[in-house]
Amino acid sequence: xxxxxxxxxxxxxxxxxxxxxxxxxxxxxxxxxxxxxxxxxxxxxxxxxxxxxxxxxxxxxxxxxxxxxxxxxxxxxxxxxxxxxxxxxxxxxxxxxxxxxxxxxxxxxxxxxxxxxxxxxxxxxxxxxxxxxxxxxxxxxxxxxxxxxxxxxxxxxxxxxxxxxxxxxxxxxxxxxxxxxxxxxxxxxxxxxxxxxxxxxxxxxxxxxxxxxxxxx
Numbered sequence: 001x002x003x004x005x006x007x008x009x010x011x012x013x014x015x016x017x018x019x020x021x022x023x024x025x026x027x028x029x030x031x032x033x034x035x036x037x038x039x040x041x042x043x044x045x046x047x048x049x050x051x052x053x054x055x056x057x058x059x060x061x062x063x064x065x066x067x068x069x070x071x072x073x074x075x076x077x078x079x080x081x082x083x084x085x086x087x088x089x090x091x092x093x094x095x096x097x098x099x100x101x102x103x104x105x106x107x108x109x110x111x112x113x114x115x116x117x118x119x120x121x122x123x124x125x126x127x128x129x130x131x132x133x134x135x136x137x138x139x140x141x142x143x144x145x146x147x148x149x150x151x152x153x154x155x156x157x158x159x160x161x162x163x164x165x166x167x168x169x170x171x172x173x174x175x176x177x178x179x180x181x182x183x184x185x186x187x188x189x190x191x192x193x194x195x196x197x198x199x200x201x202x203x204x205x206x207x208x209x210x211x212x213x214x215x216x217x
């Protein structure tokens with residue numbers, strides 16, 4: 001069994017003022033936005049072969065430049081002593097991760113609901129114009145994890161059950177999640193993903209407060 005120290009390593013404390021975190025997040029976020037636009041263009045473009053070859057050459061050069069000072073390992077979740085937390089590499093919300101939508105999660109509100117809205121493009125598709133089921137699961141899992149944590153504890157996904165009522169078209173979607181009940185270390189969460197015409201996907205999840213986190217309280 002992993003020790004508490006093993007897990008705490010994933011949440012290191014950084015001696016970085018909040019203002020500097022915000023500045024760096026905006027700077028790296030600009031790069032990620034540009035790469036995200038590039039990925040969308042690469043998925044849908046149909047240019048002459050010479051342009052594709054030239055683009056590949058230029059991008060290879062830029063990538064080599066960026067790798068000169070590349071961080072080893074995952075970015076993980078970090079925080080400072082001022083209550084600022086950041087997860088720049090996260091696959092769903094990471095502002096430095098160009099493969100993230102990125103999702104902006106809000107809440108919980110006074111009714112305990114956690115929500116998010118995002119526009120999903122061709123990089124998230126399955127069949128043309130339709131959201132990939134795995135992408136829907138990824139978005140819902142993250143939102144449900146935030147819901148289960150309730151801004152006061154750490155939880156981890158135990159089980160996740162997804163029900164697709166109909167294909168989700170690409171474009172604007174909304175997500176909502178809430179805690180259905182709690183039993184000891186288990187938090188039961190319900191969530192929905194909807195397009196402008198209504199709910200397309202529902203999810204039921206059981207999230208676990210790990211023993212080492214409970215022991216730390």
